[in-house]
Amino acid sequence: MxxxxxFGLMGLLASCGLSGSAQNIDLYGPGGLADYLRACSKYSYTNFENRVRVRAVAPGLVWEDSEFVVMCDRLKHRVPAYGYRIVEKDRPGRFDAEKARAMGIPPGPIYGRLKRGETVELPDGRRIRGAQLCGETETGRKIAYCTDTIFCETAITLAENVDVLIHEATFAHQDADMAFERLHSTSTMAAQVALAxxxxxxxxxxFSPRYAPGNSLQLSDLLAEARAIFPNTMLSQDFLTYEVPRRRAVSLAV
Ligand SMILES: [Zn+2]
Incomplete structure (x- = not known):
């Protein structure tokens, strides 16, 4: 909180043009968020017409649908702060209907079963494994988002095997005493979480604004010290977009 x-949330919601749109917005965050938005709405005379619904999160499952699972857990900070793990579910490979027809499998509900990877027995006695007719499973991607926190085991658990970990790095390693005092991370702590x-x-x-260009320590120093521990590190910046690459599942030939 x-x-x-x-501070940017009210502006963002106002920019969403909620009055003209039929879409509702669900916000997930720590307790207190609903009160904060209610007060902002009241004193700025901004009416969201109940289009914004706030859901207070607690450690565990935040959201699940057919495509995604979102989990959260408590990080280590001076005020309640949560880290998030977003997992895209694996998708079965594309079903090759043409190949199925070529094999003389009659179209029908049987295709649905093969698509789901089931093994079916045909009227002529042949046993067909769905996997034979499906492309490689698309492995779901995983990301974790951890801020604000000092180095903690919870962050490691949330980030286990993720494709991308977005982690705070308020301070340089040299300023670790301030990190411990304010319960924020150094860039080296973030790198240790990613490695573990x-x-x-x-x-x-x-990042702390103290690492501005011209100062004795700069963001490039934070990057260099993080890379010494975890080479695949980059700095974020405003409007940065990063496409999480898809990785092929390791398929075992049976
Ligand atoms: Zn912060």
Whole structure:
């Protein structure tokens, strides 16, 4: 609930043009978020007409649908702060209907079963495994988002085997005493989390303004010290977009 994380929220919601749109917005965040938005709405005379619904999160499952699972857990900070793990579910490979027809499998509900990977027995006695007719399973991608926090085991658990870990790096290693005092991370702590979690990519964010160009320590120093521990590290910046690459599942020939 610190200002650096929520001061932009009212502006963003106002920009969403909720009055003209039929879409509702669900917000997930720590307790207190609903009160904060209610107060902002009241004193700025901004009416969201119940289009914004706030859901307070607690450690565990935040959301699940057919495509995604979102989990959260408590990080280690001076105020309640949560880290998130977003997992895209694996998708079965594309069903090759042409190949099925070529094999003389009559179209019908049987195709649905093969598509789901089931093994079916045909009227002529042949047993067909669905996997024979499906492309490779598309492995779902995973990302974790951890800020604000000092180095903690929870962050490692949330980031286990993720494709991308977005982790705060408020301070340089040299300023670790300030990190311990304020319960924020150094860039080296973020790198240690990425390494311990076996993440594939680390994106650092949430930097102290003290590392501005011209100062004795700069963001390039934070990047260099993180890369010494975890080479696949990059710095975030405003409007950065990063496409999480899809990785092929390791298929075992049986
Ligand atoms: Zn913050």
């Amino acid at each position: 610190h200002g650096d994380h929520i 979690a076996n993440a594939k990519q680390l994106i650092l964010t949430h």
